[in-house]
Amino acid sequence: MLVMRVALAGAFFLALTNATSAADSVETSTDNQPITGAGAHFSWVIFNDLKPSLEHKSGRSIHLYGRESMLGMGCNAGIKTAKLNRHDHETFGFVCCxxxxxxxxxxxxxxxxxxNEPILILVHRTNPVTSLSVTQLRAMFRGEITNWKQVGGTDRPVVVVTRLHCKNRPGHWKTILPDAKQFRQDRLNVKSAAEMVKTVSDFPGGLGHTGSTWIFDHQSQVKAIxxxxxxxxxxxxxxxxxxFYRQLGAVTSKTASTTVKSIIEQVQTGPEFRKIARKYELVPLN
Structure with a gap:
């Protein structure tokens, strides 16, 4: 699965780069070209929900990539996509930190x-625990508390699941513990939010984390405490x-057009975004 994701990611950026090169060599009207946004899932959700409004107000077709971090998407992919921006092939990226x-x-x-997006603390749906203190949670993620009975739960080992992405960037999971080295060594590391939810679902003693914009389907066996x-x-x-929280945002190259910047600014300050913010429990920063 990981090899397939890497291959797909490479294919996506090759296609995007080729499209950019082609746009440089063919004289076309910028107004007829789609704008591409790609990167981290949790920011993608916002733009995807607002896509009809953004396309209507900008008069441009917008292609968005990032659902469930597909094709290897993430903050690094968002930055890479933003840097591919050209006059006749406009791009921007999504970041979740x-x-x-x-x-x-x-x-x-x-x-x-x-x-700012709340980071949810996830446990298995059958877990009777409904609340944990910050001190208890940090002790569990460090491996100092290893059984749920130590925090009022059933006699079951704690299975820590983490997704410690963007290790050199501020915020996000670092609001739980500031350094990856502080998390227990025998944890389960996952590569995506979808894998996080599945893994916590697989273990009755699971303990994980994800953003509030994640949409849980009927197959997930988790709850946020x-x-x-x-x-x-x-x-x-x-x-x-x-x-616990992280900052969601967008990135552009410094040569981004007025249209691209206005699309992002519409998300930042538009009334439609306030509805999306209420839906996902987000705190607007503008």
Whole structure:
């Protein structure tokens, strides 16, 4: 499966690069060309939900890639896609974490923060535990608490599942523990949010994490618990009561057109986005 994802990712970027090269060599009207956005799933969700409105207001066709981090998509892919931008083949990217100014300068890109997203703490649906304190959770992720009976649950081993992506970037899972080395060594590492949900579903003692924009299907056997009795809502995140979150955003090259920038700005500040923010418990940053 991983080999297939890598191959598909390579094929996607080869196609995107070839399309960019072709656009450079053929004289076409920019207004007739689709705009491509790709990258991290959780930011993709926002743009995908708003796609009809964005296309209507911009008058352009918009192609979006990133569902369930397909084709190897993620923050790095979002940055790579943004840098492929050309006059006749316009692109932008999705990221699910903050980017330091040094990285933005190095990659020659512009970051557009959109919203803070609560990070949900996931357990198996059959787990009787409904809330854990920050201290308990961090001890479990570190491996200091290894059985659910130590926190009021049934006598069952804790199976820690992590997705420690973007290790050199601030925020996201680092609000749980600041360094990958602090997580227990015998954890299960996954490559995508879909794999996270499936893995926690597979283990009655599972403990994992994902973003609030994730849509759980009927096959998932997980639930999100409270942290210190506090639900992962936008109101609780905004007030500082809920501790775990990450920043969702978009990136462009510094040569992005007014149209591309206006599409992103519409997401940042438009009234339609406020409805999406309420749907996914997001805290708008603009």
């Amino acid at each position: 903050d980017l330091a100014r040094e990285e933005q300068r190095k990659e020659d890109i512009v970051l557009y923060p959109i919203a 409270r942290v210190g009795g506090v639900a992962p809502t936008a109101a609780n995140l905004k007030s500082g009561k809920y501790p």
